[in-house]
Each structure stands twice: as C-alpha cells, then as structure tokens.
Amino acid sequence: MTNFTPREIVSELDRYIIGQRGAKRAVAVALRNRWRRQQVPAELRDEISPKNIIMIGATGVGKTEIARRLAKLAQAPFIKVEASKFTEVGYVGRDVESMVRDLVELAIIMVREEEAKKVRLKAEERAEEKLLDLLLPGERKNLDGDDEQGGSSATRDKLRRLLRMGELDSRFVELETEESTVPAMEVLTPPGAEDMGLNIKEMFGNMFPKKTKRRRIAVSEARQLLIDQEAEKLVDMDNVQQLARELTEQSGIIFIDEIDKVASKDGGQGPEVSREGVQRDILPIVEGSTVNTKYGPVKTDHILFIAAGAFHVAKPSDLIPELQGRFPIRVELDNLGEEEFVRILTEPKNSLVNQYQALMATEKITLSFSPEAISEIARTAAQVNEQTENIGARRLHTIMEKLLEEISFDAPEMNETALTIGVEQVRNSLQDIVSDEDLSRFIL
Numbered sequence: 001m002t003n004f005t006p007r008e009i010v011s012e013l014d015r016y017i018i019g020q021r022g023a024k025r026a027v028a029v030a031l032r033n034r035w036r037r038q039q040v041p042a043e044l045r046d047e048i049s050p051k052n053i054i055m056i057g058a059t060g061v062g063k064t065e066i067a068r069r070l071a072k073l074a075q076a077p078f079i080k081v082e083a084s085k086f087t088e089v090g091y092v093g094r095d096v097e098s099m100v101r102d103l104v105e106l107a108i109i110m111v112r113e114e115e116a117k118k119v120r121l122k123a124e125e126r127a128e129e130k131l132l133d134l135l136l137p138g139e140r141k142n143l144d145g146d147d148e149q150g151g152s153s154a155t156r157d158k159l160r161r162l163l164r165m166g167e168l169d170s171r172f173v174e175l176e177t178e179e180s181t182v183p184a185m186e187v188l189t190p191p192g193a194e195d196m197g198l199n200i201k202e203m204f205g206n207m208f209p210k211k212t213k214r215r216r217i218a219v220s221e222a223r224q225l226l227i228d229q230e231a232e233k234l235v236d237m238d239n240v241q242q243l244a245r246e247l248t249e250q251s252g253i254i255f256i257d258e259i260d261k262v263a264s265k266d267g268g269q270g271p272e273v274s275r276e277g278v279q280r281d282i283l284p285i286v287e288g289s290t291v292n293t294k295y296g297p298v299k300t301d302h303i304l305f306i307a308a309g310a311f312h313v314a315k316p317s318d319l320i321p322e323l324q325g326r327f328p329i330r331v332e333l334d335n336l337g338e339e340e341f342v343r344i345l346t347e348p349k350n351s352l353v354n355q356y357q358a359l360m361a362t363e364k365i366t367l368s369f370s371p372e373a374i375s376e377i378a379r380t381a382a383q384v385n386e387q388t389e390n391i392g393a394r395r396l397h398t399i400m401e402k403l404l405e406e407i408s409f410d411a412p413e414m415n416e417t418a419l420t421i422g423v424e425q426v427r428n429s430l431q432d433i434v435s436d437e438d439l440s441r442f443i444l
Contacts, residue, residue: 003035009073016069016350017062018343023331026053027070030304030329034074034251037302049301052286052326054259054316055308057333060392063308067255076251077107083307084261086278096281100291103252104298107244112235115243119234120227127226128163131219134173135159169220176212177225241295252303256282260309263318279320286326336392341378344393352400363411365419372423377403380430384444387437398444403429 004012009028010021017024030051037048055063064080071078081099116123136156162168217225262275262282285291288301307327316330336344345353353369360367369377381395403426407419433439 004031004073006032009070012073013066013069016348017065018347019336019340020062020066020333023055023057023063023066023333026329026331027066027306031070031074034302034304038250046301049288050304051329052305052307053329053331054327055306055331055333056311056316057308058310058312058335058390058392060390060394061333061336062393063333064255064257067253067306067308071253074251074253075110076253077103077110077248078253078255079103079106080255080257082258082261083256083278083282084258086262086281096278096285097291099254099256100248100285100298100300100303101293103254103303104244104248104293104295107248107252108240108295111240111244111247112237115235115240116231119231123227123230123234126230127223128160130226130230131163131173131223132156132159134175134222135163135168135171135219163219166220169218171219172216173219173222174214174216175222175225176214245296245298248303249299250302254303254305256305256307258309259307259319260311260314263309263311263314263316276320279323283320283323283326286323335390338375338378338382341381341393341396342374344396345374345378352396356400356404360407360411360419363414364417365407365411365414366417367407367419367421369421370423373421373426376423376426380426380434384434384440387434388441388444395444399430402433402444 006025006028009031010024013024013028030053033048033051037045040048055066057063068078068080079099079102081102086096136159159168262278264275264279285300286305288299290297290299305327316324316327345351353374357367377396377399381399384399385391385395403421407414430444433443
C-alpha cells in the first residue's frame, strides 16, 4: 500500500482536478487512514472500519474524477456503479452483490499482470528456446539440455544472437495456436448463479475438445505469442486468486454514483418502496458482509465506499438512517464558474487545450489559443450553464467541439501549419448559438 501523506495525495490530485479542496482533503485522509490501519496491532486492526464518504455536488464538478484518480494513486481496484441501475421501477435490476464480484474481477486482472511481470524474464527465455526449435526443426535437445547433434549448437548460438538483434523478425515460422471450439451463444443464467461459482460458458468450454491450428506468422509476432503463453503457464493462478481477494478486501474502492436517486423523500408506495429496497440491499455490503464469488468468499468490511449524488431534490437525510450512519463523512463540492473553467482549460496535465493540440498535431498543425480566447470560452461555458442546465465542466467539451468543428473537418486538407484561435473567432463561432437560448439547449 502506498504511504503518501494527505498533503502529497492532495498535491497529486491537484495535477488533474481543479478546486474542490474539501473533497480532496476528505479522500486523502480516508486513504491515509488505510495505511495507518495496516500499522496498528493485529487485534485492533479488524475493529477499525473505513470512514465512508458522501460527495454532494452537481454533475460535472469532479466527483467521479476525484475517486478514480485516488484509486489510481493507491494502485487499488476501483469500480463505479450507479445506484439507480440496481432497481428500475417495475422490475428488479442488477443484484447489488455484483459490484463486489466486478471489483474482484478487476483485482484478478491487476494481480495477474503484476505476477506476469515477475516471471517475464523466465517466460522470454522459454519463448526464445521454443522459437529456436521452430527455426531449427531438425535439432532436438535431450533431457539434460545437451544437443543430440553436436555440431548444431554453434548454429543455434548464431541464430540466438541474430534473434536477439531482431535480424530474424521478418522470417516466418509455423506455430500451433489453440482455437476455441465453443459455439458463440448468449447464456442466460438465473440471478445469483454466479454466487455459487457457476460459470455456464466455462462448463460448456470444458465439454468441447481444445482444437489447435497451425499458423504461419512472423517471428516478431510469434515471439510475443510465445512469451504470453509461457508467462500464463508460469503464473500460479491459485496464488493470483488469493492475492486478488486480499487486495479487494484491504484496498478496494467502490464508487456508488446517483445515490440520491434511491433516496426516498417521504416513504409511501410504488417507486418510493422500490428505492428504499435498493438502500436496504446496499446496506449489508457497506456494513460489512461476505460475498461469494467464483474466486472464493470476499469480505466487504474494509472496502472504502464513496457515494455521490447531486441531491437537488432529495437530501442526504432522506436516506434510511442505517445507511446514513455508514457514511460518516459528508463533503459538499463547489459549483464551477468562469474562473475555474479558465484553470480547467489550461492547468491540468490532460487539459482540454492540450488534448486538442495533440489531436491537431497528428495532422501536422500547431494549434494555439490566445489567453483572451480561453477566457471567452470559459465565460461562454459559465453563461450557457446559467441559462440552461448546469452540467459543470462537461459544458467545456460541447463548446470546444463546436468551436473547432470546421478546423477538425478541414484539417487533413489544410495548408497552414500553425493556427491561433483568437477571441473574435470564439465570439463569431458561438455568439448566435449563445444568444438564442432555444438553440443553445440543442447545440451546446
């Protein structure tokens, strides 16, 4: 587990997300508390539960981005789910335990990749030997690793040198690859079947014999295929599953979006009861329970849950009291205005301006924006958010796309190598749309 201090975590988040200091500090403390928990005596460690967070803020202010960047920083398995997907009016949606199962699947991928890196050198050595066997089909080694044909070892060494130098990359070899013989089909499993570790497709896969096919492929491609095959053989999947379960239990982060959509305002009948039902289903997972997955049971006691919602209509106090109690930290995110938009356009590593400049550079065009143009884009975004629906920083995407629509279309045929977007161009492109409120609703 990374042992960043809260100040370092906030500083790292600042590189990608503008403002929202309160939310950044809350998640930084939650992440640091995980590290602190690992340092306390074992008998107390299990008693310390994570301090789950509710983020309150309109769409497009950075709630999901904060949680996603935090997970990346912590190298933790992270999944985002929408609370409203678990039940829609009239039918039962996804089983709530599926969020934990999906998290374990992600952890398996993360751990498998890590373990494959550890055995990479050995896999490369094995792949190299197999390639040499394919390039020298007449030569076979005996069990002690000595060549049966004495004179061919010099040829093998020479080929090995050429192979490592990349001189043989364009040569072709015949390689046997496995082909799936399972017919393509959609399998509908009853709800909860995956709880019992049933995977119908896997069962069908075992019924059909493995079929191999000889393919003629370039040495460079064959090498990569053989490395992947050998790494897969060397990775101990039982160990991967155990490590993935531990990683999920100790470091997993689940982001439950749209939690306000399942908050019932005054109880009652119909959809309100359905919403409360979702909350009651989510409750045991947040409280701490054991979920059966096909990789074994996973405890959710120490998974960090971050819930988020706009809470325009409902309030956090409209959630059932038991669920409220499991989210002790409440953070309100600020609405974004013109000043924040200017910073969002220019400051982050992956800012929109940088993105569009990189896209245009692929067409040999150097794109730049005058400071006044950036201010005008930010002012327009803030104005449209006020006039229509406030979608936060996402408005910048629609405005930038509209502003650069013609340039993006004509770029391949353009003779200019340098383009500067000025304030007049921004006004001319967007003025008519912004002044016509009905039009801006459709276009921006």
